[in-house]
Amino acid sequence: MAAGVVAGVVTDGGSGAVVGPVGGMEVDVGPFGGLREQLLGAAERFGAGPVAEILGGLVEDVDRALREPLEIFPVCHHSPSSATAMARRLREKRPKVVYLELCEDMRPLLDELHNCTLPVALQAFATDLDGFPADWAPLSVVAPITEASAEYQAISYALTTPGVELVLVDRSTDHVFQWEPRGGDDEAAGKGKGKGEGEGEGEEAGLHGDAVGVEIGDLRPRFAELEEHLLHHGKVRHWSEWWDQYVEQPLIDADHDTYRQVLVLIGSLFRRLRPEGSARTTVDEDRERYMWTRMREHLASSGADPADCLYVCGAFHAASRVEEFGLHGATGSFEITPSTATSWQYGLIPSSHSAIEAQFGLAPGSVSIAAATWTKALRRSGLKPFRLGGARTRKTLAKSARPPAEPVPVTDRLSGFLTTAPAPDGLDEQELLGWCVDIVRLARKNGYASSTADAIAVYETSILLAGVRGRRRPTPYDFQDAAVTCIEKDAVPGRRDIARLCEILLGGDRVGEVGYDALPPLARDVLDRLAPLGLDLEKRTIQRALLDLDTDPRLRPCSDLLWILRRLLPDDVVRPIMGSRRLGERAIQESWDLAIGRNMRAVVELGYEGVTLEQVLEQRLRKAVHGPRATAATALAAVEDSLLYLGGRRFTDELGARAVELLAAERTVDDAPEVLRRIRRLLTHYQATAPELPEWCRAFVAAGYAHYCTLLPTAFTDDATGVRQVAAMLGFLLGMESLALSLGCDHTQLELAVQQSHPESPAKVALLWAAQTQLGLLPLDELRRRCDELLDNPLVVPSFPLYLSGFVQALEPAPALASLVVEILSKAFARLPDSVLLPWLPKLITTLKDHAAEMVPVLIREAGRTFPATLPALDSWVPPWSAPTSPAAPTAPVPDGGPAGALLASHPATCDAVAALLGLPPDWPTPAATAPGAAPG
Template sequence: MSAPDERTFTALRTQLHEAAEAFAEGPDGLQGILLGLVDDVERAVREPLEIFPVCHHSPASALAMARRLRDKQPKVVYLELCEDMAPLLPELRNCKLPVALQAFASEADGFPSRWSPLSVVAPVTEASAEYQALAYALDTPGVELVLVDRSSDHVFQWDARGETSAEPATAQAGPDAPPPEEEAALHGDAVGVEIGDLRPRFADLEEHLLRHGRVRHWSEWWHQYVELPLGDSDHDTYRQVMFLIGSLFRRLAPGDAHRVRVDEDRERYMWTRMREHLAASGTDPADCLYVCGAFHAASRVAEFGVRGSDTFEISPVSATRWQHGLIPSSHAAIEAQFGLAAGSVSIASTVWAKNLRRTRVKPYRLAGQAGTRKPKAKKAAAASAAPPDRATAGDPAVPPPDKLTGFLRQEPALDRLDEAELLGWSVEIVRAARRNGYLASTADAIAVFETSILLAGVRERAKPTPYDFQDAAVTCIEKDTVPGRRDVRRLVEIMMGGDRVGRVGYDALPPLARDVHDRLAPLDLGLQQRGVRRALLDIAGRPELAHCSDVLWMLRYLLPQGAARPIMGERKLGERPIQESWDLALGTHQRALIELGYEGVSIEQVLEQRLRRRAYGPQATAAVVLEAVEAATLHLPGRRFADELGARALEVLSGERTVDGAPEVLRRVRRLLAYYRTAEPALPPWIESFAKAGYAHYCTLLPTAFTDEDATVPQVAAMLGFLFSMESLALSLGCDRTQLQLALAQSHPRDASKTALLWAAQTQLGHLTRADVRARCAELLGNPLTLEAYPRYLSGFVNALEPVPELTDFVVEAVSEAFGRLPDPVLLPWLPSLITTLRAGGAELAPLLIREAGRTFPGRLDALDAWTPPWRAQPAAEDVRPARGTAGGRPAHLLAAHPATCDAMADLLGCEGTWHRSGSQSPGLALATRHPETSKALEALLASA
């Protein structure tokens, strides 16, 4: 094999040397950069294994790739893509592009836990060089496709988030990035991997190119000065120009040590993998094609080339368990993730289709995808048997021609104005604007047409680009207002191709997603399509739809808001659905459904895992665990898992030292207790233990909570509500009421609201009467020193309705007295606090007060003048106690009037006796005299009532 000619780029080197001396006044720094560019190009061109440089989602790269694949017919295609994504590639046949290859890990093993979940995506569009290479390799017999880039695990191993911050390592959005929309969020916060990230990393260089190119953003500069000139270039010119651009951006990149190290390690990784494959398979490098980004093609690492060194050691992967699949993507998602201008990928797709029609190049498409037909066997065999053109196959015996000198010297091609195309754009944008509420007319279409030509001339272009037309349309149509939901810029993007959203086919879905669609098949709604579908479930008429209802409620719990939204119907403990109505958008949220499939094989399994992870997490509280218990009871069959979580709730409650979650604990345990009492023959052991342990736990914390400034009044009220509502169950399980009495006796609140709450609790226990509390309130109103604090006492009484709802009439009385006696300077500032208190507990407290006030106050306005409050009209029944010496003060007459009650009480106490009269004494009185303990018990019972 003869040595290549070393004088191939001599003329270009000479010209650059002279330019360096002329512009830099000396052949020092600038000469090193310019001549280094030529060295990089020559090194890449002379490599025996042909390197094909590409740019991400570039129509020119895709067109050049399709041409080269048909000319060369390589036997091995090395592709810059995560090597662990190779099993996903055949599933692209079942998808509608654009889609993204994804590696997902719900739990990070070997990485910081704050990074979880880990996600890596690699989007694929039809107008991209990587798709052309994939389609060629997968559909051509005898061709091997090898992914050589670092694995998804290495993406995070080499990530800098551990050294800097915990933010996702996604591409930084540029100033021309699109706004966040629903389609732009299809990739979530995944790390993006693309082939050919070709953008200046030197901000001053990009600003210089944009200013002198008279464009607004990088996507427009690339379209005008790279896409269009390279669209009709030959293979050698395309390669050398892309090598030159990659080398330029690489040499002028800022000195970010970590980013440089990652770039070089990726190149070492890929060349190491390619040499390993060549050595193992024995393939001739001349029969191979290496597809990579132009930035990596101009590499200067020692491992570069088939003859490079083998000093790079690939580190082992971590213990993280990775799941792989396909998720839907969109043009907006690609633009948002990689910082491209809004609409640039859609415009690239339009340019790709236009180039195919103009050049008549036949692209590669996967058989069976997007309505394509499988090529006939004869044509496929003829294509595979076509001999490659060794003159252009990168043979090292043939010196590579210098195409850069001619390309850099040639003047920009003056493309003729396509008036028919521009006129069609102008008419179409006016039609779209009128549909969206703009007052556009034929005159606006003419103005857009002429302004587009004018802008192109100002920017020194012979033909208006889509970006020129977009600016002209905004200027001539939008004026100063946007009447509808879309502005003119967005309308132009839609007209140019729109935001195409991909879809993953049924056969490419994970088992969980397929199971969901199978279980929802009775709805017959086509849920794989995008958009909202309305589902009507008549469960009473069609009982088999109850299973669909179960699936939908679990999806509502697991998927983002909007994927499954109930319109009519709800799921509560102890209730059975009759009819339900749903708005379903599973096709729109297909990515979230697919990622559920990475966590398990059924939604029940995923739901159980998530509930367990939440209940056993480091931040779990008793309220959080009880919420998980309720969710498990509602959605999962059987009681095993709910009982397990209930035992966990008991464990968490015992370890809590604050009362922050007391209101939520009270609400949830009340619902669960009511459900188990009506739906189960016996209470589960865990809830009995929870009531017993909670009673002792809150009794212990009660004195501290009354004096703790951090414990709010609603939290203390919730503690008392738990103690009073669970008291009967706790006492039956062995608790002692003395615990609560001692806790209240040890409570000495300093806050007025908590003091009123303590009075309400003492009233519930019988330690205070209403007359005592009424007297204390009257004393507060009559003392000028405590007058301003009285509203806080009322707030405490309002919160006391949670543990002691029997005080509702007294609270109405206290509030009425306050409105009647408090002066306006005290009353008016207190009203917002009262409204806030009622709003916070409005679901339970406000209806009680309103109902009691309706019973107390007159219903007619004319009756208000003659109305007397009932608490002033006569003493309360409980405060009028008969004298102990009178007959009415003893229960004897009641016993004589109701002998059956006395007989039942006597049987309960185990007393034997018969009714008899002794003189004037009634038989009940005689029996009460014989059993004084019964008389005392009844007397105490009547007194407490």
């Protein structure tokens, strides 16, 4: 129906409907003609065409939704008024089919809700993606359910009443991400929601993780200026308070027709005032097409009578204007795309009020307040809600069932609701007094110096705030503000502030629990295998487990399982207090802090990956070594984890063979330090526990020797390659040379690689000298002389710390040089003047800290062996490098060299220069017979 200004209004005597000329056409506006006339008359006074179109469209949307043969029941998520209206309507209508706005592939999970304590969340989870970008993994969707919600009432009714079918009609989990914009507009599919009105507090706020949230009835203005206007004129701080004050409280006791019309009106208002053309608008409309398509398909296949059906959806979708809306809407214009090949896993995870608030952008405490309002409404009205309770409840409901109520003609309830002031609802003095007394008691327990005077002050301030804000009685939000003002004052003495204490008082952050029978097989297997610990692991408290593995060998499998959990789960789930697991170690006693109950979501998600923990770990290790970013270091880490947690030789050899492939394919040496550290540890383990090295170990050493020899000259000259990486390469080549040579490698390859290396940076130059010394290509005395020259050259002294860092890094491939490094440092401190030494010290310290932190302890131990142990001995101590050398033995006479020798002896300067280039002392021995005229030697 087109919306526009109506010039006149007439009544159709046949049907009683109000019709009017709109654009030359007669449009039936149903029983809401009077309201439409009033709204359009008001719009005319504004003189704006869009205002008239919006106001007229609101009435049309309400009339369209209520005329639909398939009854539409609009709801808002976690709304006590929606829950009470739903419970009343279900007992009156007794529908045989309930269509519910929820992901259709989650239907099997609903049968397990009777094993849970609400709130819990339905979850779909996928790690192996096919059809989605790889960087989206893992994908997760949650749909939280609380007892004070219309969807739970509908689910409970359908599952506990014989002959009732529950059909989920919303898009599948796969389509949630199919329709996700690939350009980064997260809001379109629910990402990015949450934390809009207040940050969730505490660990319970993170129970849903970063999953996409799906709920029935996300009813909130999508026009920022409208929400700001409502909050300002409503004299409230956030949207949750506005909704409770102006919608929940007036509708909590409303009849069915009034409730439906008001909710559709609000949904229509928010829909028509939203920004057009956004990605989220497209997703909303596609969801409505999807749901009506599924409902028509079910009606056609089942033959159900639409009069016996009930469609439960958000009020936003009840005011839909898509062509496919209704049983008589357009058909065939919307095609549901097939699901991708992604494998989805389903389960139930614990939820909490704070988790729901954090994910969906609600104010802290709003869901708890809604739960308290629901409980109060049930107590006041005597309404019996539907709850999942097993076979006994089914029999009771079967006996108490009565024929469906006859349809009642739709009448205009909106006009009276919008123009009539609510019935006076005086102050519930007893309730407010109880709140004031209890908050003072809680404040005392949490360290506040509160008294009876504070309770009186909170009482009076609550009434004052309610009056200032135009309310008939104080709401929980007024009470919370008054308590903060009167009690908290300047400081918070404990962990909880007054606002948090008010939330606890008004209902608290209720946390759900998934029952044992509703857990996936892996989670049940974990609880069964940890049963010998004698702890109730489903509790939400942190429990201490003490394991004496020698006294009680039955606990060793528990220890193995706990270490696997430690490897797979976040650190706060299982935390070792005493004990460790490393290669070559065997613990005698262990102590653990276990928080499995409060982190059951993480355990449940492991169940989506496999049946046992060992299977999950094996899959993850295999995926890690075959991933696009896998390196040789990654594969060696996987080999070590396989030895520590799985122990299977076949799988470990498979991972080791993959490590050889990755090492041979690498073109950089960024991970050389990690590779060296891990392969050394693995070789030590096998040499101590196995009769011979595995084939993959021998292949890895041989391949690494050839690989690093090839890359060594480039690494020395490449500025992007650090000194630590080059030192690790040399450590691999020199430390494992004997094993590599026994496997067929050639020592000449290493010598050639060193000789072809020509570094320019000081640290790498020092590293090269150390490698040449280790290989015998550079005498130790010559290396010492070069270091002395560096200290004597004033142009080189400022960069000497860089040379020193290279020498310290050289301790990795050449540990025998530790005494030389100590000697160089000692000479530097002894020779350099204070004007040079003092500015040089900070650079020296930072260089050692940044580039050779792990080698400094080696130097300290060597210095301890070199320097005297007592202070008196220092006075008479002579450094080993300064001790006088013993006199040289007399040299034997040198035979006459003939004319050539006489020529060289007559011009000694040339020979001295050549000797200096070769690093030889220019000492001339005494010849046996000096030629005539020759200069003596």
